[in-house]
Amino acid sequence: MPYNCVVLVKQVPDTTNITGKAMKDDGTVNRAALPAIFNPEDLNALEMALQVKDRYGGHVTVVTMGPPRAAAVLRQALYRGADQVILLTDRKTAGSDTLATSYALKCAVERVGDRLGGYDLVFCGRQAIDGDTAQVGPQVAEKLDLPQITYAESIESLQDQKIVVQRALPLGIEVVECNLPCLLTVVGTANQPRPPSARRMITHKLAATPLEYSALLKRWPEFETEEALDQYLGERDLRITVWNGADVNADYSRVGLDGSPTKVLKINYVVLKGDGSKEFEASQAGLSELIQELVQDYIL
Template sequence: MTYRCVVLVKQVPDTTQIRGKAMNEDGTVNRAALPAIFNPEDLNALEMALQVRDRHGGTVTVLTMGPPRAADVLREALYRGADKVILLSDRKFAGADTLATSYALKCAVERIGAFDLIFCGRQAIDGDTAQVGPQVAEKLGIPQITYAETILSLDGDEIVVARALPLGREEVKCSLPCLLTVVNTANRPRPPSVRRAMAYKLAATPLEYGALLEAWPEFGSPEALEAYLVERGLQIPVWTAADIGADESMLGLAGSPTKVLKINYVVLGSTGSKEIPPDDEGIAQLLQELAQDYIL
């Protein structure tokens, strides 16, 4: 059996670079001052989906909701091996909390059509709630396996997954379709392929035609550029609220019951110390912990 995989990915500000002008006076993140990156655990989710496709056949479709520049993570997904990518972008999505975000994503997944597996990162490094994956599963009415670390078996419409929990490991069996949220110890994401980067370097959404025409004026007009991209499978589709048949009252600010009342700075003081054995194992453990906390 082959598997139709959908991966939900988010473009995030690189919160490991918070310094200088990266914070606004009101305590919110100045997104423009930080580089935008692929949410780290979404790379693990993408890698898990690519491994399923490579082993069993099928497709990997990557979906992100975000502003026009979120197309960057979709190009990166193509360079790393995704078959199809879709940008969900509309001013009507702006100001969404996790409830409105997961509603829009659920509508988009339904528009994609039949699927077997949805992969999400466990958590985004900016919002940090870890709510979106589980909420999408709830809204689609499918089972979810959170903290997924290893797919132990995938046979027909049954999957067995090992979950990485703070106090150990749990093995869970589940029927498809289902949604997994993937942890950063699951795998080592493959790097972008140079061959694919050459093939997809012009992949663009219609929202980027202006910039593309400035860089390559020889295309002449947006119509000629579009014909060129469509013919070569390089046009990244952009879906709006209308395209996914969403109820507008459940999108963006209107659909977001969460209100941020106050933002506090938290300064973490040192509370203790930990001795690291001066051997290879001790150093490897330290490096793993630093990577897990995004310090490295």
């Protein structure tokens, strides 16, 4: 039986590769100083959805909410096997906290469902590496009134309208069964995300949103006008769908800064300094002493 999967992915600053001042004085992220990447656990979520499609058939739609340049992660999703990608972008959603983000994403998932005649599975990463809250997946599930399985590590079985999922918990694993439709938040140990396929990269390398046309015309002057470029991409199914808040029937008072009760008042920079080194004797006693110290420091 084929399944309709929706995957929510976020473009995030590469927090392992900071090249300038990471935060602005107003407490928002200085995205210009940081290279942008596909949120790592969202790649695991996409992989899990693609495996469902490989095994049972169906359709994988990938949605991201972000600025126009977030289309880059959508192209990455197309290269890996997504059937359709959608950019939800609207200046009025800027500054959204998790409450507002999850509301906007819930509206987008509903719109996807309207277009596809419903959805069976919504996949999120467990956590984004910039905001780090791990709240968006569970909040989207609540707002869609869906059951949710967090920390999903593998799908044990999927039959008709029932799914069995193994969850990775700090002290072990848990296997849960749930009716569809449901939402999964996927952990980084779930799978090895497939690399972009060379064949799909060749097919989809020109995929673009209309918001990118003016920049693209500088690279491809042979198209002369945005209309000509749009027609070319439209005929080849390479025009990436762009929605704004109104397109997904969002109530603007519930998104952006107005819809966000969280206000970042102050950012503190924490500098972790090394505290020298300590040598342990290569003996049973030395090993016991090392283990005791690690336990005391809550490392073990």
